[in-house]
Amino acid sequence: MIKDKTNTLTKCIILLCREMELYKDTETKDYSLDLVKTIVDLFSKESKPLLGGETILIDSMLELLNSMTNDIDSYDVTSIIDNLSIILKDHQSLLNSVVKSLTKELSESGLKKSIVSVRTQLNNYYREIEVKKRIARANFELSSGKYEGNFKEYIDGLLLQIDSLNTKVSEKTPGVVTEIDIEDDSMTEVLSSVKSLDNGMGKMKTGWKEMNTLLQGGWRRGEMVMIESLPHNYKSGLSQSLFLQASRHNVPLMIDKNKKPLNIYISFEDDAEVFGAFMYKYLYFEEHRKLPDMETVTPVEMHAYMRERLKVNGYHVKMLRINPSDWSFKDLFNYILKLEADGYEIHQCIIDYLSKLPPTGCIGKGGVEYRDLYDRCRQFFSPKKITLITPHQVSTEAKQLIRNGISRLNFVKEIVEKGYTELSKQLDQVVDIEIAIAIAYINKKPVLTIQRGKHRGAGILDDKDKYQILHFPYKAPIPPNIDDTDSPDNKEFNIDDEDMFI
Numbered sequence: 001m002i003k004d005k006t007n008t009l010t011k012c013i014i015l016l017c018r019e020m021e022l023y024k025d026t027e028t029k030d031y032s033l034d035l036v037k038t039i040v041d042l043f044s045k046e047s048k049p050l051l052g053g054e055t056i057l058i059d060s061m062l063e064l065l066n067s068m069t070n071d072i073d074s075y076d077v078t079s080i081i082d083n084l085s086i087i088l089k090d091h092q093s094l095l096n097s098v099v100k101s102l103t104k105e106l107s108e109s110g111l112k113k114s115i116v117s118v119r120t121q122l123n124n125y126y127r128e129i130e131v132k133k134r135i136a137r138a139n140f141e142l143s144s145g146k147y148e149g150n151f152k153e154y155i156d157g158l159l160l161q162i163d164s165l166n167t168k169v170s171e172k173t174p175g176v177v178t179e180i181d182i183e184d185d186s187m188t189e190v191l192s193s194v195k196s197l198d199n200g201m202g203k204m205k206t207g208w209k210e211m212n213t214l215l216q217g218g219w220r221r222g223e224m225v226m227i228e229s230l231p232h233n234y235k236s237g238l239s240q241s242l243f244l245q246a247s248r249h250n251v252p253l254m255i256d257k258n259k260k261p262l263n264i265y266i267s268f269e270d271d272a273e274v275f276g277a278f279m280y281k282y283l284y285f286e287e288h289r290k291l292p293d294m295e296t297v298t299p300v301e302m303h304a305y306m307r308e309r310l311k312v313n314g315y316h317v318k319m320l321r322i323n324p325s326d327w328s329f330k331d332l333f334n335y336i337l338k339l340e341a342d343g344y345e346i347h348q349c350i351i352d353y354l355s356k357l358p359p360t361g362c363i364g365k366g367g368v369e370y371r372d373l374y375d376r377c378r379q380f381f382s383p384k385k386i387t388l389i390t391p392h393q394v395s396t397e398a399k400q401l402i403r404n405g406i407s408r409l410n411f412v413k414e415i416v417e418k419g420y421t422e423l424s425k426q427l428d429q430v431v432d433i434e435i436a437i438a439i440a441y442i443n444k445k446p447v448l449t450i451q452r453g454k455h456r457g458a459g460i461l462d463d464k465d466k467y468q469i470l471h472f473p474y475k476a477p478i479p480p481n482i483d484d485t486d487s488p489d490n491k492e493f494n495i496d497d498e499d500m501f502i
Contacts, residue, residue, distance in 0.1 A: 207480025367424035416453030
């Protein structure tokens with residue numbers, strides 16, 4: 001145990017000395033102070049059953065590292081060797097080894113490789129110790145019955161903690177989504193992405209001109225979208241329509257051309273028979289402008305028809321019905337990772353509704369855990385350039401606006417960017433795009449009003465373009481109009497004329 005600690009603390013000293021050498025002639029210095037402080041704190045908090053010289057040795061090395069991390073610029077390699085000569089006077093073999101390592105001349109490339117190697121070793125050591133501590137604590141709490149919550153929740157939380165600590169450190173630093181080095185091609189790649197977004201190449205269109213207007217061209221890959229409304233106001237219908245439109249109106253723009261493009265629809269609420277029937281009717285109505293005769297068409301015919309319509313541009317399509325009680329966000333992530341391992345590049349994922357997923361393993365209470373759930377999902381999907389779209393209910397406070405006399409045509413304008421979401425008022429802080437929808441009536445005919453709230457990173461858009469209206473056909477889904485030249489003009493209606501409202 002003493003040798004293990006001594007070796008680890010020696011590596012901390014060597015790491016900081018290597019970094020001193022690397023950064024001695026540079027203004028920007030990226031010392032591993034936080035990592036070293038973590039190791040020092042880990043040892044400082046442990047009980048000390050050691051006696052005599054062993055305790056003095058560890059304490060002296062911890063004291064030196066504490067001093068170095070608090071004032072690294074006051075040290076150089078020579079002064080550190082002088083300190084070590086005193087600390088290790090009774091351990092000449094170790095002292096000679098450390099001095100030889102610190103005085104060895106390395107090229108800049110050699111210094112960088114050494115720094116990365118030692119950082120990785122220390123990170124691995126820390127995670128190993130933490131995993132062992134979590135398991136030991138869990139063993140005590142389970143044996144004594146002192147754990148909080150039910151058994152399944154406790155185990156799920158424990159496994160999530162261990163899994164996060166046991167994540168293998170790759171050559172790319174965990175948590176770094178994009179790294180730009182002005183000396184290589186990374187900046188060119190980022191600027192190419194910017195150009196693609198500006199000219200629309202990096203966006204996925206919807207099937208409605210009005211929706212594309214308020215989105216300024218379409219969804220950007222990697223955005224998280226929340227569609228909010230009152231109950232029974234076409235949230236699922238809109239989500240399912242958008243899912244179909246993604247494959248119908250976009251040619252896959254691949255990041256990895258060796259992968260297969262995929263769009264996914266996951267329902268935590270409706271059975272497959274329900275959303276399957278809606279999607280078939282939507283596709284049929286899109287082509288024929290009339291509803292199909294569901295009594296005469298066979299399941300085989302419906303399947304063949306949907307497959308033909310959805311594969312037109314080369315997309316693969318998957319639809320799932322999941323019991324949310326059996327899943328957590330970890331299961332969702334694992335499913336996405338499995339699809340990627342199977343060779344798919346996922347472009348769009350629609351989850352109806354994400355809030356039905358239990359916030360197991362999320363941090364907080366009183367609604368904060370749902371904000372954390374949304375944030376975890378955004379942080380997972382965004383780096384993968386997967387557009388995540390989910391509907392969400394608005395709170396009872398929003399219903400009060402209707403009772404107070406706000407017209408349904410203007411209702412959506414009143415609720416965006418004001419935290420009227422059920423379960424948590426903070427969800428709009430997490431998502432990239434907030435869209436409110438509501439069914440209203442114009443001339444006694446149903447319409448779907450749409451108001452865009454925040455849109456992170458988007459350009460300036462006139463307020464009048466953030467509000468759009470889609471018109472319902474008689475007892476049918478709203479068909480796409482992206483290719484129509486005679487679709488109704490929303491601006492022909494005076495939406496302030498209360499006589500038109502029902």
